[in-house]
Amino acid sequence: xxxxxxxxxxxxxxxxxxxxxSQISGQNRNIGAVVTFSGLCRDEAGTLAALEIxxxxxxxxxxxxxxxxxxxxxxxxxxxxxxxxxxxxxxGENIVLVMAASIHREAAFNAASFLMDYLKNTxxxxxxxxxxxxxxRGWVEAKTKDQDAFKRWHSL
Amino acid sequence: MTKLxxxxxxxxxxxxxxxxxxxxxxxxxxxxxxxxLKTRGEEYAAxxxxxxxxxxxxxxxxxxxxxxxxxxTEIALFPPMTGG
Numbered sequence: 416x417x418x419x420x421x422x423x424x425x426x427x428x429x430x431x432x433x434x435x436x437s438q439i440s441g442q443n444r445n446i447g448a449v450v451t452f453s454g455l456c457r458d459e460a461g462t463l464a465a466l467e468i469x470x471x472x473x474x475x476x477x478x479x480x481x482x483x484x485x486x487x488x489x490x491x492x493x494x495x496x497x498x499x500x501x502x503x504x505x506x507g508e509n510i511v512l513v514m515a516a517s518i519h520r521e522a523a524f525n526a527a528s529f530l531m532d533y534l535k536n537t538x539x540x541x542x543x544x545x546x547x548x549x550x551x552r553g554w555v556e557a558k559t560k561d562q563d564a565f566k567r568w569h570s571l
Numbered sequence: 572m573t574k575l576x577x578x579x580x581x582x583x584x585x586x587x588x589x590x591x592x593x594x595x596x597x598x599x600x601x602x603x604x605x606x607x608l609k610t611r612g613e614e615y616a617a618x619x620x621x622x623x624x625x626x627x628x629x630x631x632x633x634x635x636x637x638x639x640x641x642x643x644t645e646i647a648l649f650p651p652m653t654g655g
Contacts, residue, residue, distance in 0.1 A: 454655055468654070469578055469579055470654070471576070471578055471628070471631070471647060471649070473631055474628055474631035474632075474647065477631050477632070478631075478633075499654060499655075510654075510655070511654070511655055531655055534654060534655045535652070535653075535654060535655035536651075536652060537633065537652065538652060538654045538655070539578065539628070539647075539649065539652055539654070540652055540653065540654025540655070541578060541579035541649070541650065541652060541653050541654070542653045542654070543579070553580075554579050554580050554650065554653070555653045556651075556653070557650070557651035557652065557653055561655075
């Protein structure tokens with residue numbers, strides 16, 4: 416079996432989940448499972464106008480590629496797509512997409528979960544909140560629970 | 572010459588996104604660099620006040636504060652990441 420080439424994209428524009436699904440299933444017919452995770456912008460109970468996502472161009476792609484390589488080393492996948500947006504994102508819009516394909520479901524579920532825990536902690540993106548009042552609430556703080564979710568993979 | 576790049580609130584507090592500096596040979600590790608930058612003015616001191624939360628990448632790869640800076644072409648300083 417040929418090595419899977421992950422599809423890694425950092426972009427300002429929205430992505431099309433159905434098109435990404437076709438892209439994955441079109442390149443390999445030995446896929447029994449595709450796990451899709453999409454992260455959306457919340458409105459924080461109606462208070463948030465938008466998230467502004469800053470990224471480190473170059474390193475964002477490099478880090479996503481490194482995490483993808485680790486995932487492909489750990490689980491046998493038949494397809495992998497990671498897309499992360501930057502710029503101004505409004506509530507209800509997509510922020511991130513992880514799509515992991517495998518022959519059976521377990522590898523795809525685990526790979527997608529691992530990827531999200533890793534991306535949150537190691538991919539160079541930062542969120543700033545803009546409120547409906549026109550004010551900036553400031554930069555989102557990194558959460559302990561995200562760090563704990565990241566660390567649990569080291570003990571497995 | 573070494574390019575320094577800053578992101579999120581580190582960038583905002585320092586007041587610029589990037590700059591090019593000459594690394595003094597006395598600056599051996601990332602910790603030395605942070606200590607040196609803090610002497611460059613109030614804005615640097617404010618940005619780097621809580622030194623242990625500052626994350627660092629050399630040539631676009633994460634490193635710890637004890638990493639050597641020699642040969643680095645690009646050093647990035649930023650807060651903990653909040654993507655995803």
